[in-house]
Amino acid sequence: DGGITQSPKYLFRKEGQNVTLSCEQNLNHDAMYWYRQDPGQGLRLIYYSQIVNDFQKGDIAEGYSVSREKKESFPLTVTSAQKNPTAFYLCASRTGNTHQGDTQYFGPGTRLTVL
Amino acid sequence: AQSVTQLGSHVSVSEGALVLLRCNYSSSVPPYLFWYVQYPNQGLQLLLKYTSAATLVKGINDFEAEFKKSETSFHLTKPSAHMSDAAEYFCAVSSQGGKLIFGQGTELSVKP
Numbered sequence: 001d002g003g004i005t006q007s008p009k010y011l012f013r014k015e016g017q018n019v020t021l022s023c024e025q026n027l028n029h030d031a032m033y034w035y036r037q038d039p040g041q042g043l044r045l046i047y048y049s050q051i052v053n054d055f056q057k058g059d060i061a062e063g064y065s066v067s068r069e070k071k072e073s074f075p076l077t078v079t080s081a082q083k084n085p086t087a088f089y090l091c092a093s094r095t096g097n098t099h100q101g102d103t104q105y106f107g108p109g110t111r112l113t114v115l
Numbered sequence: 116a117q118s119v120t121q122l123g124s125h126v127s128v129s130e131g132a133l134v135l136l137r138c139n140y141s142s143s144v145p146p147y148l149f150w151y152v153q154y155p156n157q158g159l160q161l162l163l164k165y166t167s168a169a170t171l172v173k174g175i176n177d178f179e180a181e182f183k184k185s186e187t188s189f190h191l192t193k194p195s196a197h198m199s200d201a202a203e204y205f206c207a208v209s210s211q212g213g214k215l216i217f218g219q220g221t222e223l224s225v226k227p
Contacts, residue, residue: 004158031213040124042205042217043159050212058214090158094213101147101166104215106158 004107011112021076021110023091031094032074036087086114117142121218134193138206147209148189201225
């Protein structure tokens with residue numbers, strides 16, 4: 001089955017620790033995205049990548065880092081510099097990187113809780 | 116800058132009643148617009164999208180939306196609500212680089 005997988009589904013972290021969220025897709029999509037979801041605020045873009053070995057900051061990149069070494073993978077690291085990391089994190093991918101009408105497909109999400 | 120406003124953070128309807136979820140957008144260029152649905156603790160699933168081919172767009176599960184340029188709206192409707200429609204719905208506009216700008220979401224409740 002083609003799709004996007006995110007792991008783990010639930011993640012608990014102590015304050016001061018870095019944690020990495022996994023996102024893998026086998027859709028052969030060029031572009032990948034990370035969003036953060038908080039109640040009542042919709043989804044906000046953290047980082048995105050339109051091609052391997054390249055990525056750009058989104059609206060709320062502070063305290064996060066990413067890498068894009070392979071087309072299939074776009075891991076997100078939540079660093080200790082992120083002041084309020086408890087949230088639901090969603091990864092998405094898109095087939096093209098030029099046509100704005102192309103659909104973004106979403107993974108099942110990771111719920112991160114800081115203890 | 117592009118933006119999306121969803122009117123009503125919570126909408127409640129009776130089973131079998133019309134569903135109407137409102138979305139207004141702001142865009143300086145012809146927009147590409149999307150409606151997604153999210154069930155609890157899950158990812159987002161595309162319901163339908165507008166890409167300028169037709170102003171009335173039909174999606175999955177009998178949902179449809181009409182693009183009205185004069186009103187800068189893209190409201191989502193369904194003739195008859197089902198209990199399984201209870202979820203959160205997001206309207207989004209596509210921006211440079213294919214980024215999506217989302218509204219704040221509308222939670223739909225369906226009463227038996």
